Each structure stands twice: as C-alpha cells, then as structure tokens.
Amino acid sequence: xxxxxxxLELQARSCLVIGGGSVAFRKAAALLRCGARVTVxxxxxxxxxxKLARQRKVHWKKHPFRPSDLAGIELAxxxxxxxxxxxxxxxxxxxRKIWINVVDQPALCSFIVPSVxxxxxxxxxxxxxxxSPALAKWIRKDLETRYADRFGRLASVSGRARKxxxxxxxxxxxxxxxxxxxxxxxxRVLGA
Numbered sequence: 136x137x138x139x140x141x142x143l144e145l146q147a148r149s150c151l152v153i154g155g156g157s158v159a160f161r162k163a164a165a166l167l168r169c170g171a172r173v174t175v176x177x178x179x180x181x182x183x184x185x186k187l188a189r190q191r192k193v194h195w196k197k198h199p200f201r202p203s204d205l206a207g208i209e210l211a212x213x214x215x216x217x218x219x220x221x222x223x224x225x226x227x228x229x230x231r232k233i234w235i236n237v238v239d240q241p242a243l244c245s246f247i248v249p250s251v252x253x254x255x256x257x258x259x260x261x262x263x264x265x266x267s268p269a270l271a272k273w274i275r276k277d278l279e280t281r282y283a284d285r286f287g288r289l290a291s292v293s294g295r296a297r298k299x300x301x302x303x304x305x306x307x308x309x310x311x312x313x314x315x316x317x318x319x320x321x322x323r324v325l326g327a
Contacts, residue, residue, distance in 0.1 A: 138264055149171075151208045151212070157183070158238055159184060174194045176204045212236045212238065225237050249271065250272050254282055261274045285325055292321065
C-alpha cells in the first residue's frame with residue numbers, strides 16, 4: 136500500500152484512544168501535545184493515563200470498547216492487545232469514515248503513524264509504510280543526532296523572516312531568492 140504523507144492539525148478535534156496500557160498512554164500524550172480533545176476507553180488505566188484522567192486532560196470511559204464510543208470522533212487509535220477488539224474498532228471506524236490506526240497492524244489502519252523527531256517547529260517524520268517499524272526508529276534516532284535543537288530555532292527564525300518577506304516583497308521570484316539567501320546564511324552560521 137502506498138501512503139500519502141501529511142501532517143494533521145488536531146487542535147480541539149475529538150480523538151479516541153482505545154486501550155489503557157503504556158502504548159495507549161504514549162498515543163494519548165502525543166494527541167494532547169497536538170491540542171486534541173482525547174477520550175480514552177478502557178476498563179483499566181495505566182498509572183500515566185490515570186494521572187491524565189485525574190488532571191482532566193483526557194476523558195475516561197471506564198468500560199470495554201463499544202462501537203457507540205466512536206460517536207462524534209474524528210480520529211481513533213486502537214492500542215489494545217485484544218485482537219477481536221482491534222478488529223471491531225477498525226471495522227466500525229472505517230464504516231463510519233473515521234480515521235483509525237491500530238497499533239502495529241497496518242492492514243487494519245486507514246492511517247499509520249511515522250516515527251518523528253521534533254525540534255521546535257521542525258518535525259522530521261520517517262515511515263517504512265508499516266514494513267519495518269524498527270528501521271524507522273533507527274533512522275529517527277540517527278536524525279535526532281544530526282538535527283539538534285538549533286534547527287528548531289532556525290525554523291522559528293526562518294518563519295519570522297518569511298512573514299516579513301511576504302509582507303514587503305510582492306514578487307514570488309524575488310521572495311524565493313531572498314529566503315534562500317537568508318537560509319544559506321543562517322546555515323553557515325550554524326556550521327551546517
């Protein structure tokens with residue numbers, strides 16, 4: 136299967152995490168960092184998820200997954216070790232046209248989650264299309280060593296420069312030249 140890479144804006148969007156373990160915790164935390172409204176459905180929760188629920192950062196539905204849990208949801212992640220539950224969640228989400236990721240089961244997914252390096256506004260995503268998560272993780276770790284925090288700062292500085300150039304330079308060709316010249320200068324300063 137060929138996947139179309141994209142970054143989703145999830146601010147205030149309703150997302151569901153199915154499962155209560157450590158993987159579900161990592162998925163919920165990642166969604167929260169993107170500003171999503173997260174609901175977790177599971178009879179039990181890991182310590183991390185319990186803390187998020189106590190802090191009212193996630194809404195906890197304390198029962199096994201039911202298809203009705205998908206009502207009003209825009210994106211779901213099934214992170215259970217119960218295969219019949221994962222298959223039911225995938226089938227129901229697809230029927231309702233809700234984006235679904237079933238952790239470590241690309242055949243059940245309508246989207247997959249890449250391995251990501253974040254440096255401020257800079258995000259580098261690596262995927263093998265689900266073929267080898269271990270390889271994607273290895274490449275991510277390699278990128279972490281190559282792209283330090285200074286590249287995140289560079290993304291922020293470049294963004295401010297771009298806004299100024301867009302306001303002051305009407306010609307697209309001239310804007311492109313100015314921004315490329317500024318980026319090369321910034322990279323020289325960074326020693327990159």
